[in-house]
Amino acid sequence: MAEVSQAWLDRVKRSQQQAAERLGIDVSEMLPPRDGSTGEVQESAAAAPAPAAQPEPVAAAAQEAPEPSPQPTPTPVAAAAEPVASAEATAATQMPTEDAAATVAAQAPTAVQSNGSAAAAAADRVAPVGRAAVLESFETGQEGINRREFLAYAYGGALTLLTLEGGLATYQFMYPRFREGEFGGEFNLGAATVLPQVGIDPEGNTTGKFWLINTDEGPRALYMVCTHLGCLYKWEPSNNRFECPCHGSKFSREGFYIEGPAPRSLDQFIIKVVQDGSVVAETADQGDLVAAPAVPAPDAEIVVDTGKRLQGKAAADSPAKKVV
Ligand code: FES
DSSP states (O other): OOOOOHHHHHHHHHHHHHHHHHHTSOGGGSOOOBOTTTOOBOOOGGGSOOOTTOHHHHHHHHHHSOOOOOOOOOOHHHHHHHHHHHHHHHHHHHSOHHHHHHHHHHHHHHHHHTTHHHHHHHHHHTOOOHHHHHHHHHHHOOOOOOHHHHHHHHHHHHHHHHHHHHHHHHHHHHSOOOOTTSTTSEEEEEEGGGSOOTTSOOEEETTTTEEEEEOSSOEEEEESBOTTTOOBOEEETTTTEEEOTTTOOEEOTTOOEEESSOSBOOOEEEEEEEETTEEEEEOEEOSSOEEOOOOOOTTSEEEEEEEEEEOOOBGGGOTTOOOO
16 A cells, blocks of 8 residues: 555545535445555555554554445446546646646546546536636637627627617717708698788798788798897788898898898708609799799798798898888
8 A cells, every 4th residue: 555645635625625526426325545556545544554663553553544435336427526636636636726727627528528428418417617618729720709809799798789879879969850840851831722822921830930911922831030239020910021130230021131230141951842742843043143043833832941940131132121
């Protein structure tokens, strides 16, 4: 019988205990420690031969040493675990802790495969992690990701999603989309028959913030805000013109500047005349004039786009400017 130390025996038992915990079995189901050179079972240091100078205590110890317990019949799981535990114990006695773990990881799958399906089940329960898993993937050629790689991928995905959401929010802020019927969107007024008669007082649309008038040239949608300092001007039927209560600017029913501190005629929203699903005419900037669209038929639809506004022309170029 080879000479063993208590420290060696303790290390082997500790390794067996850890292996049993990982396998979920009782440590008693595992083989007792063996001397690697002789294969003899080592139950305790007391069983080891004592120095020759003290034969009597050794003999006494040998008599008191417990009989080796009968070898338990290994269950399939225990049989599968046995090579693993043996590999772990061997590695633990010969290498530093980290290298031992790597060796166990490399040896365990090979040992387990030799024990059939039960061994495969046991292998699932002792799947190595961390560095041991990487080493195993090199040994077996199997691909996979470890916990650190998974967290890196998850972090990258979350960061990408956050960036996309931020970009979408910025786009919507810079280029807002308005629904039909709200200021900034389109107002479909229906057939041209809804337009006020030519020469009749304009109609105010407070939701769209425009005055709708009809002229011999076509309809106009005048923005309700004064071009001077932004007051809301009013229609004065007695004077047949628009007048601003703030500083006295005055505009014709077509929105042309007449007099006052306003620098230009009234701004207009674009009116689209739609027939058979196509735009056949719309308000146009002709350089020195904002021209109204012609209405070809009474059933043509009138659409006011409050998202598109044309500035009125300079007061000096107004055809309605009052000459003093
Ligand atoms: Fe209308 Fe000054 S704001 S005239």
